[in-house]
Amino acid sequence: MAKQTAGALTEEKANGRVYTPDYIVSNILDLCGYQGEAVLQRHVIDNSCGDGAFLTEAVRRYCGAAAARGISPEQLGNELGKYIHGIEINQGECQKCLANLNQAAEQFGIQGVSWDVFSADTLTVDRFDGKMDYVVGNPPYVRVHNLQDYEAVKGFSFAKSGMTDLFLVFYEIGLRMLNRSGVLGYIAPSSIFNSLAGTAMRECLIGRRNIKAVVDLKHYQPFEATAYTAIMILTAQPQAETVYYEYDQQGRIPRAVSTLRQEDFCINGSFAFGIREDLNELKQIMSYSGKKACEVKNGFATLCDRFFIGDWDFTEYTIPVIKGSTGQWRKCLFPYDGKGKLLPFEALESVPALRSHYEQNVDLLKKRSLGPSDPWYGFGRSQGISDVYKRKYAVNSLLRCPGDLKLSLCEPGTGVYSGLYILTEHSLDEIREILSADAFITYISMLGKYKSGGYYTYSSKDLQRYLNYKFAERGQDGDE
Numbered sequence: 001m002a003k004q005t006a007g008a009l010t011e012e013k014a015n016g017r018v019y020t021p022d023y024i025v026s027n028i029l030d031l032c033g034y035q036g037e038a039v040l041q042r043h044v045i046d047n048s049c050g051d052g053a054f055l056t057e058a059v060r061r062y063c064g065a066a067a068a069r070g071i072s073p074e075q076l077g078n079e080l081g082k083y084i085h086g087i088e089i090n091q092g093e094c095q096k097c098l099a100n101l102n103q104a105a106e107q108f109g110i111q112g113v114s115w116d117v118f119s120a121d122t123l124t125v126d127r128f129d130g131k132m133d134y135v136v137g138n139p140p141y142v143r144v145h146n147l148q149d150y151e152a153v154k155g156f157s158f159a160k161s162g163m164t165d166l167f168l169v170f171y172e173i174g175l176r177m178l179n180r181s182g183v184l185g186y187i188a189p190s191s192i193f194n195s196l197a198g199t200a201m202r203e204c205l206i207g208r209r210n211i212k213a214v215v216d217l218k219h220y221q222p223f224e225a226t227a228y229t230a231i232m233i234l235t236a237q238p239q240a241e242t243v244y245y246e247y248d249q250q251g252r253i254p255r256a257v258s259t260l261r262q263e264d265f266c267i268n269g270s271f272a273f274g275i276r277e278d279l280n281e282l283k284q285i286m287s288y289s290g291k292k293a294c295e296v297k298n299g300f301a302t303l304c305d306r307f308f309i310g311d312w313d314f315t316e317y318t319i320p321v322i323k324g325s326t327g328q329w330r331k332c333l334f335p336y337d338g339k340g341k342l343l344p345f346e347a348l349e350s351v352p353a354l355r356s357h358y359e360q361n362v363d364l365l366k367k368r369s370l371g372p373s374d375p376w377y378g379f380g381r382s383q384g385i386s387d388v389y390k391r392k393y394a395v396n397s398l399l400r401c402p403g404d405l406k407l408s409l410c411e412p413g414t415g416v417y418s419g420l421y422i423l424t425e426h427s428l429d430e431i432r433e434i435l436s437a438d439a440f441i442t443y444i445s446m447l448g449k450y451k452s453g454g455y456y457t458y459s460s461k462d463l464q465r466y467l468n469y470k471f472a473e474r475g476q477d478g479d480e
């Protein structure tokens with residue numbers, strides 16, 4: 001998994017090296033059914049094995065099952081060399097893995113195993129294809145811009161959409177390694193459920209109907225670096241149903257929430273998980289195309305709030321502005337006319353305090369990523385400008401619970417930044433009632449856009465769709 005720290009591209013980051021805690025390893029092996037006598041004479045591989053978190057536990061399970069079956073040490077030694085496989089690109093890590101496997105085997109009195117664990121680039125290895133009973137692991141998460149060999153990655157069909165990531169390629173290779181009754185269990189970013197980059201993979205899984213189980217860890221962080229992850233259990237054979245689990249952080253085990261058909265969780269090409277009833281409602285919201293009782297838009301994007309938003313002494317060419325994320329009012333320099341057209345700079349210069357404010361910050365303003373025809377003294381983007389003289393409601397776009405909602409009336413002549421705003425004929429109280437209900441939190445949690453601190457985020461489109469669906473449900477969609 002790629003560390004999210006800024007700065008130089010370290011070897012760890014380039015190879016996505018982060019290790020999996022023991023309890024997650026056990027969860028994945030259990031969900032795959034790699035336990036008890038089922039493991040005997042079955043091939044298991046971790047094709048990005050690091051120092052062997054998965055393989056050492058696999059060895060322990062194998063040895064335990066062999067002891068229960070009364071298999072001789074000599075035979076057990078041979079079987080470990082034949083059925084346990086690992087690939088790791090980093091030689092040092094590979095050596096550590098071998099040492100850890102020897103240590104695990106020695107605890108069962110087994111020595112001198114000729115392990116099939118070696119250092120190589122998994123993208124170039126095909127000798128396991130179609131042969132593995134179990135493929136397990138925590139594949140490297142390396143974003144496209146950090147990939148050292150992008151050409152090699154581009155050849156894989158799961159890497160064809162959007163800004164790809166190496167873990168998608170490992171899903172493709174892992175599935176290819178399975179034999180006809182094989183099972184794959186990986187922990188990887190949950191963005192796979194709704195990202196553009198995950199599109200090709202989702203299409204493949206939908207075609208194969210092979211998702212046996214999903215454990216969405218949601219906000220829970222089992223790794224040192226922040227990543228929102230999910231465990232997926234995929235099979236070579238199609239599955240009639242998928243079991244959806246959430247993660248019990250105290251017990252450190254997955255808890256089954258629902259048993260779903262593919263049609264329940266595959267919504268407009270993305271995956272969303274929850275109980276069937278909530279997913280049915282989500283499907284209706286996502287496909288709602290009736291009357292628009294509300295329009296939701298993004299607030300100002302000045303691309304330099306510290307210049308445009310402040311508490312200066314001058315009042316000319318300023319408007320009150322609300323920060324959508326906090327509900328706090330401030331003053332905003334607004335160099336536009338009543339129709340949202342940028343004023344000539346000469347008009348602004350006529351106010352001495354304003355002229356000096358501009359003069360002191362020319363470089364700062366010019367450093368913004370502006371379009372070629374965007375004047376340097378205006379906002380960086382045009383969003384929100386033309387609605388200043390309309391009545392609207394500002395709202396935040398990050399929530400954990402109904403109590404986090406910040407909804408405020410903005411009279412004509414005021415602006416919104418760092419948040420969204422709603423244009424509608426409906427009253428503030430009606431909007432508040434809809435957005436303060438637990439059902440709204442359920443909806444945004446199913447969208448799966450996780451943020452740190454336990455927050456969910458949503459876009460203007462997500463909110464607009466929800467409000468319009470809810471008003472239609474109440475028979476108040478503006479049709480009467």
Ligand SMILES: C[S@@+](CC[C@H](N)C(=O)[O-])C[C@H]1O[C@@H](n2cnc3c(N)ncnc32)[C@H](O)[C@@H]1O
Pocket residue numbers: 001015016017018019020046047048049050051052053054087088089090093120121122123137138139140141
């Ligand atoms: C997230 S770590 C997981 C390590 C181990 N499976 C675990 O769970 O603790 C991913 C590992 O993949 C290795 N890796 C990265 N690219 C690889 C490649 N192309 N072929 C093989 N291994 C690779 C990294 O060096 C790293 O050890």
